[in-house]
Amino acid sequence: MGWAQREVKMPAMKRGCHLVTHLIERDINADLAQFRVGLAHIFIQHTSASLTINENADPDVRVDMETFLNQTVPEGRGAPWVHTDEGPDDMPAHCKASMFGSSVSIPISNGRLNLGTWQGVWLCEHRDRASGRRLVVTMQGEQIQTGGSSSA
Numbered sequence: 001m002g003w004a005q006r007e008v009k010m011p012a013m014k015r016g017c018h019l020v021t022h023l024i025e026r027d028i029n030a031d032l033a034q035f036r037v038g039l040a041h042i043f044i045q046h047t048s049a050s051l052t053i054n055e056n057a058d059p060d061v062r063v064d065m066e067t068f069l070n071q072t073v074p075e076g077r078g079a080p081w082v083h084t085d086e087g088p089d090d091m092p093a094h095c096k097a098s099m100f101g102s103s104v105s106i107p108i109s110n111g112r113l114n115l116g117t118w119q120g121v122w123l124c125e126h127r128d129r130a131s132g133r134r135l136v137v138t139m140q141g142e143q144i145q146t147g148g149s150s151s152a
Contacts, residue, residue: 016124041104044123056120073095
């Protein structure tokens with residue numbers, strides 16, 4: 001059994017749902033390739049953005065999801081929120097982030113993330129003007145090569 005952990009820095013993204021599987025894989029690929037079977041846990045270190053696994057082919061799904069989130073969690077005039085110190089989009093962003101959550105877990109098979117054919121990792125940015133986001137990816141499992149584990 002072995003372990004590896006990497007911090008992945010995401011660029012600043014506009015509000016919406018963004019397919020980021022390729023960005024994550026780019027930064028963890030060397031470590032990921034060491035595992036025959038295991039689990040990758042991806043955690044976002046922020047409370048106003050979230051992670052989810054969903055459609056990776058049709059970008060309209062990401063647009064529709066953002067529409068759903070904005071209709072479900074009101075903001076602006078008449079919104080019921082007390083916490084507005086960081087702007088009118090902050091408390092709605094916290095609510096949306098809690099709906100999707102701060103992490104996803106993906107099986108590792110033969111050095112690759114074992115996502116379904118139409119699945120990808122989304123970073124859902126819930127703020128109008130957010131900075132880059134940080135992810136922590138922790139991989140564990142049976143390694144292909146013998147040896148110790150690597151760390152961030």
